[in-house]
Amino acid sequence: MAPVVLFASTEQKPEPWRAALNARIDGLDFRVWPDIGDPAEIDVALAWKPAPGALANLPNLKAILSLGAGVDSLLADPTLPRDVPLVRVVDDRLTAGMTEYVVHGVLHFHRRFDRMAEAQRGSRWAPPARPVTAKRRVGILGLGELGRDAARALVALGFPVRGWSRSAKTVAGVESFAGADGLGPFLAGTDILVCLLPLTPETEGIVNAGALARLPDGAYVINAARGGHVVDADLLAALDSGHLAGAMLDAFRTEPLPPDHPFWRHPRIIVTPHIASLTAVESAARALADSIHAALKGEALANVIERARGY
Ligand code: NDP
Ligand code: OXD
Numbered sequence: 001m002a003p004v005v006l007f008a009s010t011e012q013k014p015e016p017w018r019a020a021l022n023a024r025i026d027g028l029d030f031r032v033w034p035d036i037g038d039p040a041e042i043d044v045a046l047a048w049k050p051a052p053g054a055l056a057n058l059p060n061l062k063a064i065l066s067l068g069a070g071v072d073s074l075l076a077d078p079t080l081p082r083d084v085p086l087v088r089v090v091d092d093r094l095t096a097g098m099t100e101y102v103v104h105g106v107l108h109f110h111r112r113f114d115r116m117a118e119a120q121r122g123s124r125w126a127p128p129a130r131p132v133t134a135k136r137r138v139g140i141l142g143l144g145e146l147g148r149d150a151a152r153a154l155v156a157l158g159f160p161v162r163g164w165s166r167s168a169k170t171v172a173g174v175e176s177f178a179g180a181d182g183l184g185p186f187l188a189g190t191d192i193l194v195c196l197l198p199l200t201p202e203t204e205g206i207v208n209a210g211a212l213a214r215l216p217d218g219a220y221v222i223n224a225a226r227g228g229h230v231v232d233a234d235l236l237a238a239l240d241s242g243h244l245a246g247a248m249l250d251a252f253r254t255e256p257l258p259p260d261h262p263f264w265r266h267p268r269i270i271v272t273p274h275i276a277s278l279t280a281v282e283s284a285a286r287a288l289a290d291s292i293h294a295a296l297k298g299e300a301l302a303n304v305i306e307r308a309r310g311y
Pocket of ligand 2: 067068069070071089277278279
């Protein structure tokens with residue numbers, strides 16, 4: 001039986017996905033929202049920031065496949081069918097891209113490229129003090145698919161690495177902290193904080209004044225997850241007071257980041273336009289095709305998110 005797949009996104013173009021899936025699925029019927037034909041024929045939806053309500057009223061929908069790792073924007077739509085499995089992207093290339101971003105950010109601050117760029121703007125020859133890798137403690141919020149890989153890469157570079165997650169983890173060379181009680185001690189020993197959490201009601205605003213105050217003076221923040229994790233005003237206040245030395249931010253509460261947002265012009269903030277890692281169509285399409293086949297056969301799907309916890 002040839003699957004009928006609905007592509008629904010206000011941001012992504014359907015053509016590359018259509019081509020990649022056509023090459024893997026015989027007789028694929030690929031429809032692009034809003035031209036959905038008979039709603040009862042749709043088997044599977046591929047979604048990334050779909051128009052609100054786009055996935056409601058599809059009576060035979062068997063799975064919703066997110067085109068990204070984070071499903072917060074999908075779950076924010078109250079019309080998203082609750083009883084249909086929601087699958088997120090877990091992909092080696094996505095993971096590798098995030099690790100590159102995190103390693104770049106950590107090395108940038110650790111080697112004081114931020115201060116050298118500032119010195120260059122004033123034509124000042126100002127070599128920074130020699131940094132000691134073994135003493136720069138990197139703390140990763142979220143030790144999931146992305147956090148664990150970034151942690152391993154940083155351990156390999158010689159950084160002392162700690163991670164915070166809901167449940168305790170065993171990752172070689174990484175000190176694990178878990179749950180609400182573990183957060184304070186985790187932050188107190190973190191010189192460079194990296195956020196790789198999913199955005200859920202529990203993690204919204206987690207990088208706030210209280211959390212930032214627990215970081216040692218001169219700490220840095222790298223947010224490669226979602227803008228909703230950071231309380232913007234608290235981050236700015238911590239930078240302006242000198243408590244924080246710098247921040248690198250890839251995700252924002254409003255995207256694109258509005259031109260008048262103070263993050264753009266802050267001398268201690270690096271803004272990147274949500275590119276920490278992008279889903280690679282070719283490699284992600286393999287897992288999507290497997291999920292489509294499994295959904296049609298009524299088999300168990302991989303990487304289904306747990307609705308109750310939001311990730
Ligand atoms: P995973 O689901 O694999 O991992 C999530 C981690 O966060 C887990 O370790 C989990 O703990 C932990 N966690 C979740 N909630 C809590 C909580 N309340 N308290 C403590 N720990 C918690 O996600 P990924 O690693 O695949 O992705 C993380 C996020 O990165 C995505 O949700 C997405 O928003 C973002 N992302 C951003 C991109 C970008 O370009 N900026 C690109 C791709 C992803 P436990 O293991 O115990 O469950
Ligand atoms: C994702 C993203 O979640 O691109 O995959 O942010």
